[in-house]
Amino acid sequence: MLLGKKLKEIAEIAGCSESLLSKLENGHANPSVRMLHRIAMALEINVASLFEDDGSTTGLVTRAEDRPLIDTEPSRGGHGVRMQRLIPYADGHLLQGNIHIVEPGGESAGYLEHVGEEIGYVIEGEIELTVGDEVVQLRAGDSFNFRSERPHKYRNPGSSVAHIVWVNTPPTF
Structure with missing residues (x-):
């Protein structure tokens, strides 16, 4: 129980x-x-x-080489998507930040809906973001924002790896 x-x-x-x-x-x-x-x-x-991280990398700074990398393929059902945590998860955080690394042809596993808000910034590459009925093409330098309750998904239609800084509140993944 x-x-x-x-x-x-x-x-x-x-x-x-x-x-x-x-x-x-x-x-x-x-x-x-x-x-x-x-x-x-x-x-x-x-x-x-x-x-949840084991707590060994908590603190003010998380060095690039210490950032946890999560291969989401087995758990998400999508393919070609990994997430690098900007900071380790800890209970009580109000925000969660990740760098989504999306291989060419990679995509999230269908629509997600949950409580919160999300913002993102495409560092390099391109993605197609679908939020509700809206489908937008984003490239390096573009940013986005939406309520997480709206069904959303994304994919990389390009020929190079896409890196997206993705922040949501409350932490959801």
């Missing part, structure tokens, strides 16, 4: 089977980002806490 909830109740809230939760817990399956969000909501926690 977690938070007084039985596995069956968590599965019902998350919209999955108890079997899937067991496989995830034992490392025999990889959830999509949507499933991670649903499980986190069922557990009444933040998705980012599932990727």
